Amino acid sequence: MKYPKLVPESVCRTPCRVILQAEGLSEDGERIPAFSADLKCLFQSSSRRILNSKKEEISISAEAYFSSDFCPELSEIPDGEIYIFGVKRHIERGRKARNPDGSVNYIRLDVI
Numbered sequence: 001m002k003y004p005k006l007v008p009e010s011v012c013r014t015p016c017r018v019i020l021q022a023e024g025l026s027e028d029g030e031r032i033p034a035f036s037a038d039l040k041c042l043f044q045s046s047s048r049r050i051l052n053s054k055k056e057e058i059s060i061s062a063e064a065y066f067s068s069d070f071c072p073e074l075s076e077i078p079d080g081e082i083y084i085f086g087v088k089r090h091i092e093r094g095r096k097a098r099n100p101d102g103s104v105n106y107i108r109l110d111v112i
Contacts, residue, residue, distance in 0.1 A: 001101070003099040003100075003101070003103070003105060005067060005105065005106070006097065006105055006106055007065045007105075007106040008067060009068070011042050011067075012039075012040045012041050012065070012066065012067050013040055013042070014040060014041050014043040014064075014084060014085075015038065015039075015040055016038070016039055016040070016041050016064060016082055016083060016084045017036070017039075017082065017083040018035070018036070018037055018039055018070070018080065018081075018109075019035070019036045019080050019082070019083075020033075020034045020035040020036070020071060020074065020077060020078070020079070020080035020091075021033055021034055021078065021079045021080050022034035022074075023078045023079075031079070034071075034073075034074060034078075035070075035071045035073075035074065035080075037070060039066060039070055041064040041065055041066050041084075041109075042064070042065040042066075043063075043064050043084055044062060044063045044064075044065070045061065045062045046060070046061065046062060046063065047059060047060075047061055048060055058092070059112060060092060060110050060111075060112060061112050062084075062089065062110075062111050062112075063108055063109065063110055063111070064082060064084065064109045065107070065108050065109075066106060066109075067106055068104070068106070069096065069104035070107065076094065076096065077094025077107070077109070078094075079091065080094075082109060082111055084111075089111040089112060090112050091109050091110070091111055092110045092111060092112050093109070093110040094108070094109050095107070095108045095109075095110075
C-alpha cells in the first residue's frame with residue numbers, strides 16, 4: 001500500500017546543512033560524526049517556553065521538516081546541529097514519523 005506524503009518534496013525549499021553525531025564519544029572525548037549533508041527542508045519558526053526535567057526553561061524556536069528519510073542508517077536522531085539562513089541551531093529533538101508499514105513518511109527536527 002502506498003501512503004500519502006504528509007510533507008511533499010515540493011514544499012521543501014529552504015536550503016540547510018544537517019550534521020548529526022552518533023551516541024558516545026571518541027578516544028579524544030569528542031562527539032563522533034554520523035551524518036552530514038546539504039538538504040532542503042520546510043522551515044517553520046515559532047517560539048514557546050517549556051520546562052525540562054531540571055526545571056530549566058528552554059525555548060523551542062523552530063521546526064525543520066524533511067520529506068524523506070535522509071539518514072536511513074540511523075534508527076533515531078540522537079544529536080546534532082542544523083545551519084539555516086547562516087545560523088547554527090542545535091537539534092533539541094528529532095522525530096522520524098513512520099507509516100504503519102514501518103517506512104519513514106517524514107522527519108521533523110525541533111531546533112533551538
